[in-house]
Amino acid sequence: MFYFISMYRARELEFLDTxxxxxxxxxxxxxxxxTIPSLKSVLMKDYDVVSGKCTVEITSSGRSTDSTFNMLDTDEQFEFQEIPDLNAYGRSIPYYCEVTVTKDHMFGIDYKIYDFKTRKLVNPSD
Incomplete structure (x- = not known):
């Protein structure tokens, strides 16, 4: 910052550059x-777990593929880059999900997908 001020006083910088x-x-x-609240939560490993009925939507555009977890009980959405290995997915197939998120619920850290009826673990994230 001091260097910037000295350059400005010496008129080495023009107005647009400034x-x-x-x-x-x-x-x-x-x-x-x-991002400071989320960064603090990640560094201190202070997470929150959101669980309940959810649907998993997989969207693909070009080279990137994302999976979106729609938590039906809390009306929240969490996105992950990896694709869960599920036989069926979409709005009509409900699962029971446990999503580990930062305290401010801005970033998803981890997820576990269970069968809605039997609560058998279907697919954990790696």
Whole structure:
């Protein structure tokens, strides 16, 4: 920051460069401020478990494939990059899920999928 101020006083920076640098700095501070609660939760391994009836939707676009866990009891959605190995999935097939998330429920950490009727473990995440 001191180097930036000295460059500004020496007029080595133009106004547009100054706006770009300040904009980048403010964007970085904003992103850090938004992720600090989740980062603290991940580093301290302070997680919360959301469980209940859920459906699993798998979406594919190009090279990426995502799975979305729709928790029906709490109306929350959690996304994971890996695809669970299920025989059937979608809105019509309910499962019982246990999803480990950060305390602020922003990021999913882990999941376990059980059969809704028998509560037999169908697919844990690796």
């Amino acid at each position: 706006v770009k640098i300040l904009g980048g700095f403010l964007l970085g501070v904003l992103l850090l401020w938004m």
